[in-house]
Amino acid sequence: MIAARRRRILLAAGIAAGLLLAAVVGGPFQSPSDRHPGDAATERAATKHAAPAASAGTRGDTASPAALVGSPPARAALAAHADRQRFEKRLRDFFAHADALEPAERERIAVELDAQVEAEELARRMSADEARMLRLALIERRSVDAAERLRHAEALADAYRLEAERRRRAFEQQQATDPAFVAYKAREAQVVAEVAAMRTVPGGLRRDEYLRQRLQAERERAYALNPGG
Amino acid sequence: MAYSNARRPMALTAAFAIACAAPATPALAEPGDYAGWQTALNLIFPPGPNHPVTDAQRAGPYPLLPDPYSFNDGFNPGAYWTWQTIRVSPSTGAVCGNGSPYKFFVNRVPHTRNTIIYMEGGGACWDYASCTGQTGVRGARNPNGIPDDYMSLANPGASLVSPFVTRISPLDTAKTQNWNMVYIPYCTGDVYSGDRVATYENPKDSEQSLVWHHNGLRNTRAVVAWLKNNLPRPTQMLSTGCSAGGTGSLTNYAALRRDIDPARGFLINDSGPIFPTPQFGDSARFPSVRLHARIRDVWGLDDGPLAFIQDAAPAFDLGDLGSIYPALSSGFPNDRLGHTHFWQDQNYSSYSYERFYDEITNAPPAQRPALITAKWSQDTAALRAQLDGLSNFGGYFPQFRALNESHCTTVVDFNNGDVQERRLQLDDFINSVLDGRGPVLDASEASDIADRAKPLNPLYALIDLLL
Numbered sequence: 001m002i003a004a005r006r007r008r009i010l011l012a013a014g015i016a017a018g019l020l021l022a023a024v025v026g027g028p029f030q031s032p033s034d035r036h037p038g039d040a041a042t043e044r045a046a047t048k049h050a051a052p053a054a055s056a057g058t059r060g061d062t063a064s065p066a067a068l069v070g071s072p073p074a075r076a077a078l079a080a081h082a083d084r085q086r087f088e089k090r091l092r093d094f095f096a097h098a099d100a101l102e103p104a105e106r107e108r109i110a111v112e113l114d115a116q117v118e119a120e121e122l123a124r125r126m127s128a129d130e131a132r133m134l135r136l137a138l139i140e141r142r143s144v145d146a147a148e149r150l151r152h153a154e155a156l157a158d159a160y161r162l163e164a165e166r167r168r169r170a171f172e173q174q175q176a177t178d179p180a181f182v183a184y185k186a187r188e189a190q191v192v193a194e195v196a197a198m199r200t201v202p203g204g205l206r207r208d209e210y211l212r213q214r215l216q217a218e219r220e221r222a223y224a225l226n227p228g229g
Numbered sequence: 230m231a232y233s234n235a236r237r238p239m240a241l242t243a244a245f246a247i248a249c250a251a252p253a254t255p256a257l258a259e260p261g262d263y264a265g266w267q268t269a270l271n272l273i274f275p276p277g278p279n280h281p282v283t284d285a286q287r288a289g290p291y292p293l294l295p296d297p298y299s300f301n302d303g304f305n306p307g308a309y310w311t312w313q314t315i316r317v318s319p320s321t322g323a324v325c326g327n328g329s330p331y332k333f334f335v336n337r338v339p340h341t342r343n344t345i346i347y348m349e350g351g352g353a354c355w356d357y358a359s360c361t362g363q364t365g366v367r368g369a370r371n372p373n374g375i376p377d378d379y380m381s382l383a384n385p386g387a388s389l390v391s392p393f394v395t396r397i398s399p400l401d402t403a404k405t406q407n408w409n410m411v412y413i414p415y416c417t418g419d420v421y422s423g424d425r426v427a428t429y430e431n432p433k434d435s436e437q438s439l440v441w442h443h444n445g446l447r448n449t450r451a452v453v454a455w456l457k458n459n460l461p462r463p464t465q466m467l468s469t470g471c472s473a474g475g476t477g478s479l480t481n482y483a484a485l486r487r488d489i490d491p492a493r494g495f496l497i498n499d500s501g502p503i504f505p506t507p508q509f510g511d512s513a514r515f516p517s518v519r520l521h522a523r524i525r526d527v528w529g530l531d532d533g534p535l536a537f538i539q540d541a542a543p544a545f546d547l548g549d550l551g552s553i554y555p556a557l558s559s560g561f562p563n564d565r566l567g568h569t570h571f572w573q574d575q576n577y578s579s580y581s582y583e584r585f586y587d588e589i590t591n592a593p594p595a596q597r598p599a600l601i602t603a604k605w606s607q608d609t610a611a612l613r614a615q616l617d618g619l620s621n622f623g624g625y626f627p628q629f630r631a632l633n634e635s636h637c638t639t640v641v642d643f644n645n646g647d648v649q650e651r652r653l654q655l656d657d658f659i660n661s662v663l664d665g666r667g668p669v670l671d672a673s674e675a676s677d678i679a680d681r682a683k684p685l686n687p688l689y690a691l692i693d694l695l696l
Contacts, residue, residue, distance in 0.1 A: 036462060036492060039342075042279040043461050069273060077272040077307070081339065084310055088397055095399045121381070125310045127412075128383035129390035130397075133641070136691050137399035153691045160383040171376035181329055188328055192428060192440050208529055211426050215442075219319035219328070 084125070087116055095137065103143035110142045132160050180226035187218045259404075260492065261343035261464030271339040275306035280462040282454050286488065291424075291446060291537050293454035293488060294321045304335070304459060310396075312336050312380040312412075315455060323451035325416035326360065326441050329374030331448050334412040336396075337460070344409040344456075344463035346485065347394050350472030350501070350637065353580055354418035355527045357429035360441045367580055369418030369473070379414060391499075391640045393469055399688070400642040401656070404663060405467055409460065413452055413474075420501065421445035421477025425529025443528045446537070449481045453488050466491035467663065471637035472577060475501025479568075480534075482557055483541035486564065494564040495662055496557070499639045500577055502570055504608040505551030505615050512586075515611075516604035519585035521550050551612070558619040565669050567662040568616060569625040569638045569646070569655070570609070573677055576636035578605035613673055623669030625658040628677035632689050641692060645683065648674040 091113055098106055114135055121131035139152045175181055195201075195211045202210065258264075263271060286293040296302055296318040303316050313335050317323045323331035351370025354360035362372040376382060392398040396406050417423060423443030431437040468478045468485055475498040486494045506515040508522070525531050531547075538553065539545040545556035557566055570577070578601045583589050589600045609626060616624030629635050630645045638646040638655055646655030653672050661670035674680075 036280075036464075036490070039279050039462050039464075043276045074273045078269060081269075081272050081309070091397050092402070095397075124312050124381065126396070127312055127380040127390070127394070129380075130395040132383050133390050133395065134397060134399065137688060140399075140687055140691055164383045167376060167378055167382045171378075172373060175329060175374065184328055188440055192426075196428075206532060208425050208532060212424075215328070215426060216319060216322060216324070219324060223319050223330070 087120070091117075091134070095141070098141045106141065107143040110138045114138050128160065128164070132156070178226075180222045183226065184219050184222040187222070188215060191215055191218060259343075259465075262341045263339070268340040272307075272309065275309075275337075275339070276342075276461050277306065278458050278460060278462075280490065281458045286454075290533060290540070291450050291484070293450055293457065295454045295458045296321060302455070302459075306337075306459070309337050309339050314377045314379070316377075317448075317451050317455065321451035321454065322444070322447040324442050324444050324448070325371070325374040326354075326369070326418055326443070327372060327374055327416075328440070328442060329416075331416070331444075331451065332375050332377065332379075333414060333452050333455075334380050335460075336410040336412070338407065338409055341408055342461045342463050343405075343407075343465040344411060344460070344491075345393060345405040345467045345469065346411045346413065346452075346478075347391070348413045348421055348468075348470030348474035348477040348481075349415040350470060350474040351415045352418070353420055353473055353524070354441075355523055357431050357439055360418055360427075360429055361439055367583070369415070371414060371416040372418075375414050375416055380412070391471060391637075392643060393467075393639060398642060400644055403643070403659065408465075408467075409463070411452070411456065413449065413470075413477075415445075415473055415477075417443055417445040417448065419443040419445040419524070419528045420473045420480065421449050422480045422530065422534055423524075423528030424532065424534050425527065427527055445477065446481070446534050449477070449485070453485060456489065463489065463491040465493045465495070467495040467497065469495075469497040469499065469639075470501065471499040471640055472501055475499045475568075475570075475637075476503060477501070479503060479553060479557075480538060482566075483538055483545075483560060486561060487541050494561060496564065496566040497639070497659065497662055498568045500570040500574060500637045502568065502577070502608070502612055503550050503553055505554075505611050506549060506608075508548045508550075516586075516608050517551075517581055520581050523585070525550075551615070554612075554615055554622055555619060558622040562621060564621065565662045565665065566619075566622040567625065567658060567669055568612070568622065569627075569658060571627055571629060571635040571638060571646075572606060572609060572674065573602065573629040573635040574605060575601065575634035578602065581605070581608070613671075617671055620668040623658065623661060623671050624673070625655070625670065626673040627655070627680070628674040629680040631681075631683070631686070632692070641689070645680070645686070647680075648672045649679045650674060650676075 094109055094113060098110075101109070117126065117131050117134050117138070120126040121128060126134075135156055136153060139149050139156065142149055142152070144152075191214050192211065195207065195214060198207070201207050205213070282293045282295050297320060300318040301316070303314055305313060315333050315335055317331045317333070319330065325331050349370065352359075352368055354369040358366045359368040360372065362368045392401045392403050393405055394410055394412055398406070413421070415421070418441070422445050424446050425443045427441045427443055429439045429441060431439070466486070466489060468482050469475070470478045478496060479498045479501060480503070482496050504515070504517045506517045506521050508518075508525075510518050512518050528534075535545075535547050535550075538556075539547060542553070542556040542560040544552070544559045546552035554568070557564075575598055582601055582604045583597070586600075586604075589597055592600055613624050613626055616622055625638070625648075627638065627646045627648050630638070632641060632645070639659075643655045643659065647653060651672055653670075658670050658672065
């Protein structure tokens with residue numbers, strides 16, 4: 001009994017290992033028309049930063065493939081992918097077939113989808129512009145009367161406008177107090193005046209190019225001294 | 230017992246999950262798509278770059294300068310579907326117009342290497358008033374730089390988001406909605422083409438001046454360097470954008486296409502025309518000549534950027550900016566290229582002529598649109614004739630849409646960019662570029678009567694609320 005169980009575990013691990021090996025060695029699907037058939041073999045796992053799912057390891061790790069692939073982060077990544085696919089399909093289906101739904105059903109689904117779109121936006125899986133456009137289109141398909149739809153659209157527009165203004169203000173405030181940017185801007189004016197006053201430009205460069213290089217050097221210095229900037 | 234019960238489902242689930250993740254990927258695989266099992270593996274082990282910047286590419290004019298290895302760009306390779314902010318090191322030469330750090334945005338998917346590179350639109354600037362964003366003057370987007378949370382910040386102007394940069398659209402589907410997306414924001418006022426630090430004096434206060442970095446070309450080069458060093462080479466790549474982004478897609482295509490080197494390259498320039506215009510041509514025959522003269526000067530185009538385009542597309546004539554269309558056509562004969570704009574565009578056309586012709590500037594406001602449209606029509610006719618002679622560069626010119634001053638055919642949706650007399654929709658043109666065989670579709674609409682007779686579009690009416 002135990003031996004059979006072990007065999008099944010080993011078989012599953014073997015399948016996973018085989019697939020993993022194929023991924024590393026064989027690479028992705030290639031059409032015969034691809035101009036770079038070597039790309040698949042040279043594609044390597046990203047290594048610069050850890051991916052959420054890859055926190056179980058990268059392709060070069062020595063942990064068993066089954067452990068890597070079956071780890072909680074990996075399973076979460078697979079589940080998240082499937083969720084996203086389902087969400088997109090549901091949204092597309094609704095836009096394609098909303099007119100055929102009973103009003104109550106259409107209203108219920110539109111409200112549900114609106115909440116899902118908002119959640120995707122909050123998770124940055126959707127830009128604010130995309131979310132706003134979709135939510136506007138969902139309002140347009142709701143079963144409520146025209147005046148109610150207009151009220152919802154106006155409220156939505158106001159909410160996005162206020163949020164955009166809030167974020168803009170926060171950005172401008174952050175930039176105004178960013179030590180690297182403040183230091184650079186102070187030097188920028190000085191360097192521009194200095195270069196404009198030069199009778200000859202060093203290095204045989206055009207004045208514009210010399211100015212550009214000087215200002216780039218100032219930015220590099222400012223942001224090296226204030227890396228959080 | 231508890232141990233083996235826990236392990237068995239985990240291992241079986243893992244293998245099963247990999248083998249069965251295939252249905253989650255788009256049904257119709259095409260060049261560049263990963264197989265289902267590979268997609269599942271990519272979720273766990275994100276693929277990295279396979280065509281990094283070479284030593285040769287780090288040298289010469291407008292080199293590809295990657296971030297230093299120690300620089301934290303903010304990229305997480307496994308954060309699929311998410312809009313990620315990519316910070317760019319100052320050492321790459323990238324910078325926004327006001328001197329703040331440049332950044333761009335990536336939305337990655339696990340199931341394909343195909344990539345759309347979208348350049349944001351947003352006007353242009355060439356003096357103090359337009360570059361500082363003063364009201365009453367058509368200027369350029371993002372004069373204060375790019376916030377980290379830019380993609381979470383609904384921009385009133387950007388409410389006209391394109392289906393090219395959304396995963397889902399209420400009315401359209403485009404195959405690029407399943408691709409990796411790179412969103413290149415606009416903050417230099419130079420249609421991604423300039424290379425000059427300008428000093429603009431405040432006409433109302435000579436003690437005040439604005440230092441402005443028309444640095445678009447170097448910013449684009451920094452994006453290319455990053456893409457090469459962080460993502461797999463796309464098998465298919467579409468470069469596109471509307472308005473200034475369309476122009477930027479056009480001027481940057483040759484170098485972008487050469488350096489990214491996808492197997493299949495596509496370009497759609499939406500409403501960012503560079504009209505055929507000899508540098509010293511007669512303005513009565515070539516209405517854009519004054520605009521071209523102005524931007525060549527203030528953006529430093531003759532001091533490097535134009536020669537750089539010519540290096541990548543040798544047929545580009547430095548004496549005629551509009552020669553970029555035949556230069557790309559002949560330089561990339563196997564690529565499929567397209568240009569589209571409305572005959573009645575009142576936005577890009579205003580930028581092109583409004584501040585360059587006294588008869589428009591001094592005309593009563595009600596008369597200006599007709600004067601602008603007359604010049605736009607003249608220029609559009611010349612471009613249309615030029616494109617008609619290029620088999621792999623299509624031109625698609627509908628008349629009018631009751632949205633956004635008829636500016637940009639590909640924003641909000643792909644509807645109402647139709648050419649009724651030939652029963653064509655904008656989709657037909659886009660599909661001809663992306664999936665067609667033989668010459669790319671050319672089409673032009675003669676009359677705007679049918680467009681103006683359309684009933685009110687409820688979605689457009691709601692969008693008007695946002696603007």
